[in-house]
Amino acid sequence: MSFIPLLPGSLSGPPAERSDAARNRERLLGAARELIAECGPDALTMDRLAERAGVGKGTVFRRFGSRAGLMMTLLSDSEAAFQARFMFGPPPLGPGAPGLERLIAFGAERIAYVMEHGDLARAAEASARSRYEVPAVKLWQRHIELLLREAGMDADPLLMAMSLAATLDPDRLLHAVRVHGLAPERLTDSWRELVTRVVRGR
Amino acid sequence: MSFIPLLPGSLSGPPAERSDAARNRERLLGAARELIAECGPDALTMDRLAERAGVGKGTVFRRFGSRAGLMMTLLSDSEAAFQARFMFGPPPLGPGAPGLERLIAFGAERIAYVMEHGDLARAAEASARSRYEVPAVKLWQRHIELLLREAGMDADPLLMAMSLAATLDPDRLLHAVRVHGLAPERLTDSWRELVTRVVRGR
DNA sequence: GGTCTAAACGGACCGTAGTCCGATTATTAT
DNA sequence: ATAATAATCGGACTACGGTCCGTTTAGACC
Numbered sequence: 001m002s003f004i005p006l007l008p009g010s011l012s013g014p015p016a017e018r019s020d021a022a023r024n025r026e027r028l029l030g031a032a033r034e035l036i037a038e039c040g041p042d043a044l045t046m047d048r049l050a051e052r053a054g055v056g057k058g059t060v061f062r063r064f065g066s067r068a069g070l071m072m073t074l075l076s077d078s079e080a081a082f083q084a085r086f087m088f089g090p091p092p093l094g095p096g097a098p099g100l101e102r103l104i105a106f107g108a109e110r111i112a113y114v115m116e117h118g119d120l121a122r123a124a125e126a127s128a129r130s131r132y133e134v135p136a137v138k139l140w141q142r143h144i145e146l147l148l149r150e151a152g153m154d155a156d157p158l159l160m161a162m163s164l165a166a167t168l169d170p171d172r173l174l175h176a177v178r179v180h181g182l183a184p185e186r187l188t189d190s191w192r193e194l195v196t197r198v199v200r201g202r
Numbered sequence: 203m204s205f206i207p208l209l210p211g212s213l214s215g216p217p218a219e220r221s222d223a224a225r226n227r228e229r230l231l232g233a234a235r236e237l238i239a240e241c242g243p244d245a246l247t248m249d250r251l252a253e254r255a256g257v258g259k260g261t262v263f264r265r266f267g268s269r270a271g272l273m274m275t276l277l278s279d280s281e282a283a284f285q286a287r288f289m290f291g292p293p294p295l296g297p298g299a300p301g302l303e304r305l306i307a308f309g310a311e312r313i314a315y316v317m318e319h320g321d322l323a324r325a326a327e328a329s330a331r332s333r334y335e336v337p338a339v340k341l342w343q344r345h346i347e348l349l350l351r352e353a354g355m356d357a358d359p360l361l362m363a364m365s366l367a368a369t370l371d372p373d374r375l376l377h378a379v380r381v382h383g384l385a386p387e388r389l390t391d392s393w394r395e396l397v398t399r400v401v402r403g404r
Numbered sequence: 405g406g407t408c409t410a411a412a413c414g415g416a417c418c419g420t421a422g423t424c425c426g427a428t429t430a431t432t433a434t
Numbered sequence: 435a436t437a438a439t440a441a442t443c444g445g446a447c448t449a450c451g452g453t454c455c456g457t458t459t460a461g462a463c464c
Contacts, residue, residue, distance in 0.1 A: 018460055021412060045450065056414030061452065127451095132377050159392035162378065166368035175334050176364065190361035197400050220430055220441060247420065258444030263422065329421095 025063050027053045032074060041071065041123045071124035072134070075117060079136055082113055086143065099151030100199050103144065107168060107191035110140075114170045115177070115184050121170040141165045151199045160198060167194065227265050229255045234276060243273065243325045273326035274336070277319060281338055284315055288345065301353030302401050305346065309370060309393035312342070316372045317379070317386050323372040343367045353401045362400060369396065 017025075031053035035044045046067060050057045064070035072079075091097035092105040114121060125131050132138070145161035153160060166172075168191075176182045219227075233255035237246045248269060252259045266272040274281075293299035294307040316323060327333050334340070347363035355362060368374075370393075378384045 018411065020460065024412085046452080047450075050414090057416095057451095058414055058453085058455095059412075062412075067451065131373070132381070155395045156388070156392045159378075159384070159388065160396065162374065163365075163369040163392070163396055166371060166374055167365040169368060171333070172364065172368055176361075179334070182361070186358065186361065190358045190365070193357045194362065194365055194400065197403055198396065201399055218431095222430065223442065226443085248422080249420075252444090259422090259446095260424080260444055261442075264442075269421065 021063075024053070024055050024059055027055065028060060028063060028070075029073070032070060036074070036120070041119045044123075046070075066126065068124050068126035071120055072136075075120050075124055078113075078117055082109070083136070083139065085109070099147045099149075100196065103147045103151065103164075103195045103199070104192045106143070106147070107164075107195065108188045110168045111173060111184055111187050111191065114168075114173045118170050118174045122174065125170070137165075140168075148199065153199055154201070164195065164198070167191065223265075226255070226257050226261055229257065230262060230265060230272075231275070234272060238276070238322070243321045246325075248272075268328065270326050270328035273322055274338075277322050277326055280315075280319060284311070285338070285341065287311070301349045301351075302398065305349045305353065305366075305397045305401070306394045308346070308349070309366075309397065310390045312370045313375060313386055313389050313393065316370075316375045320372050320376045324376065327372065339367070342370075350401065355401055356403070366397065366400070369393065 028049065032044060032049055035049060035052060046057060046060050049070075050060050053060075060070070064073055086093050086102075086106055086109065088094055092101040093109055094102075097105070124134075126134065141161050144164050145157045148157040148160055148164075173187060176187060177184060230251065234246060234251055237251060237254060248259060248262050251272075252262050255262075262272070266275055288295050288304075288308055288311065290296055294303040295311055296304075299307070326336075328336065343363050346366050347359045350359040350362055350366075375389060378389060379386060
């Protein structure tokens with residue numbers, strides 16, 4: 001007869017990463033940060049990364065699943081911090097302020113975030129299909145929807161949130177700033193106008 | 203002494219396509235349409251296309267520059283028709299109706315267009331960088347900006363047009379319909395709400 | 405220490421977009 | 435018709451993301 005655990009297996013946590021796996025993950029993350037610091041995210045190829053970290057290519061993909069997955073891992077710290085700030089931090093970004101003000105603050109913070117981590121964020125946007133299935137992206141969108149409802153928006157908050165989220169897409173924001181040469185403040189101002197008009201209604 | 207043209211060279215038109223080049227271009231377009239009809243745009247690879255058309259791979263790229271370029275060429279007819287309708291056609295899409303009504307009609311038509319040619323449009327969206335530099339995309343955006351101004355929008359019409367254009371991105375629209383299962387009419391309704399609120403202002 | 409197993413490893417391999425350059429051919433001038 | 439020339443052609447080649455599978459090894463149990 002086999003061992004019967006007191007807790008369901010899935011609650012005892014993952015079966016503990018093997019030590020060589022942990023070592024390689026750290027090596028890979030370190031090497032990735034080095035390469036990005038040297039040449040930027042676009043120049044990071046999976047082959048070079050494997051070589052630099054001294055592991056096989058298969059190992060890279062088993063760890064991170066894909067190039068986008070690697071980039072998301074690299075972003076996860078700042079991403080988590082951002083999430084914590086808009087969900088639990090002080091107003092006007094966090095709870096405590098009116099919905100509209102939180103929306104305005106959210107956009108402003110998001111724009112600032114993209115200005116700082118934009119290239120990485122763009123590289124982390126997986127290939128086409130799953131771009132909108134990334135947990136973080138879905139979270140922002142639900143957050144916007146929530147704030148819209150709280151601000152009294154009546155008409156189809158889900159789709160309005162989708163439209164507003166599209167405005168904050170890293171790709172578009174970076175293009176506006178880098179190609180069109182627009183100042184980030186102008187993006188922030190425009191976002192404030194946009195959400196104000198959308199919320200205030202007709 | 204060399205020949206002096208009466209007109210600057212660039213005005214005498216392109217130096218006339220060589221007959222074999224024209225023949226190959228037709229062959230390629232035909233083969234591309236066949237392959238897409240058979241297996242959809244995603245299954246069209248440049249190698250298969252070259253093989254089916256009976257030409258070398260280099261020829262494909264010299265003709266169309268890239269995979270996205272090929273897709274744009276395939277779309278150009280319906281794209282031109284669409285452009286003609288919103289620029290010169292009857293109201294409310296074309297000139298003659300108030301700006302807001304034209305904006306609403308524009309979005310509705312665009313959504314319908316994406317529902318029909320969406321996959322092709324998505325494949326035509328070049329790789330990252332130049333997504334917003336495609337002439338057609340810039341044209342829509344300027345058109346939206348124009349209509350916003352005409353409708354009396356005061357605050358930064360350029361950026362508002364960018365945001366609104368983001369809402370109509372084929373990728374997002376298709377995702378909403380295919381993954382979230384939203385009805386296209388709901389997208390149209392939401393677009394009407396959105397532009398109405400944006401234009402009416404505070 | 406020895407044995408066993410599942411997990412981790414590594415790098416050869418694949419499909420794809422895009423490039424390059426020597427060979428070919430349409431066109432024009434003579 | 436012939437020769438000169440410049441555009442076109444074709445397919446081998448590269449770079450990259452991603453997969454596969456035979457081999458190795460960490461860790462648990464004896």
